[in-house]
Structure formats: C-alpha cells, structure tokens
Amino acid sequence: MSTVIWHDGRLVDPDEPLVTAVDHGLTVGDGIFETCAVYDGGVFALKRHLARLARSAAGLGIAAPNEERIREGIAAVLRAAPDAGRLRITVTDGPGPLGSFRDAPDPSRQTVLVVAGPAAAPKPARVVRVPWVRNERSAVVGLKTTSYAENVVVLAAARAAGADEALLANTVGELCEGTASNVFVERGGELVTPPLTSGCLAGITRELVLEWSQDAGLPVREAEPGELRYDVLDEVSRGEAHLALAGSIRNLVPVVALDGVEVAAGETTRAAMDVFAARRQQSIDP
16 A cells, blocks of 8 residues: 555645755654554554653643644544554644754644554564663653654664664663664563663553553563663573563564574563453554
8 A cells, every 4th residue: 555644634645745944853853753553444552642642742842732633634544544554643843943942832833744554564573782872861761753863773783784673772781672662571481671761762562561461460560770781682692581572563572583593482472462462452542
C-alpha cells in the first residue's frame, strides 16, 4: 500500500509541499511525534499514545496538541488506508525564528501531520553494542521529539554491522534502550527492564508488557536504579541471560543475535510474548 497523509484538514499527495522553510520542526527539530500500530483499521493504545504526546509537548515547552484535530486526521487516513499497519502523528511548533529560541506557544501555529502506511510483521531482533550513550540528564530525556539525528546515526551503524537495532548505555554505564525500542533482560527466570531514571523512553509497549505480565503472575518488573549495568550484555553473550525488545510496531520480540553471535530466547520472554499477544487481541485501546 502507499502512504496516506493528512494535513490541515485534508488528505494530501505525498509529493505536495506542506510546510514552510521556517517551520521550527524543520529548522531545529522542535517537534514531537508518536508511532502507533494499526490492527484491522484501529489504532492500538491510542489513548496512551495521545497522553504521551501531550507529555512530550509539555516537556518540550510547546502548546498542547489539539486532540480533536489529531483524531480527525486519524479517521481520515484510516478511511483512505483501511489496510494500514502503522500510523504516525507529528506535531511541530510551526513557523518560527531561524535560531533555537521560539515564539510564545500557540496551538494555532502548529504543524500537525497524520500519516498511515504499511508495517512489517514483528520478527526476532538482531542487536549490536555501540560506543555512543544516552544522556540520562538531557533536557529532553523521556520526550519523544523529532530531533532524531542521533538515532539515525546509531541505527545506520547497527545496520552496517548486520543488525537491525543497537543497544545504548547511559552516561554512567547502565543499560538504557535501543534507538527505537525498550530492552528487557531475562536472567534467573526473571524479565527486567531498565528504569526510567536510566534515560530510556517510557514506551507504551514496555508499559503494557509490565502491566499485563504482572497481571498474569509472571516475574516481569522494572529494574532498580543501577541494577542493570551495560556489561549485563556479556552475560547474554555467554548464554547466562537473554534479551528482548519492545516497541509499538515490533510488540515484544526475543533477541536472537548479539554482536553477530547467535543467542537463545528465554522462557519468561516467550511467556510474556504469549500474554501480550492474547491481551492485545482483547482490546484495541487498553
């Protein structure tokens, strides 16, 4: 299927110019976004995604997005693309100065885009370690912003190494996250994910894996600060621990290769995957 784009109350052609050259999202990356899975024409966990979009706007200091306007765009693109597998919502601060400073927040100035398109089926992940780190003390830590150049560079390096994701530490040597995923470590039969204090994004799938797995009585939890050091990946290489990745399009999947070496999926990971798959089918907007 082709990509379907909504902007300013109407569907537009992919080749149609939409934003001004002085849009602050274009000049300095002053914007936020959400990527959501679409199943049978419905956006999965939309309420949670819109709530995180609002949190990102507040953290970035731009005006709160107009949810009614966004929902209008969602309905329009899904009518035009009922077989879509993913949906992206992008909100920028709109036209602004050429520098990093911005004008007073104004929702009427914002650029709002809703895009629907195809999505690949989830598959086991192949990951690599990289020398770069996340800054857990960044001014935008935990916000899903359009300033993604860092992720582009890191993911390009991962792909050049034959992987489809990279795992990053933070500045104090803790395991943090992937470029577009949260990471879970299974050891001793327990599945544990880095805490938000590590600097990782509060992923929607991460949140649901924790909630649903705990509801099912599985040993799945958030780690204590400092519990998961980056060198826990050495345990994975030795076969003493296992890895999984979580994300809105990939759901929860096992890691089957680390730095080019095949590794096994864990039993608790597989159990959590089964729980997630079953619960996901029960409600489109949990």
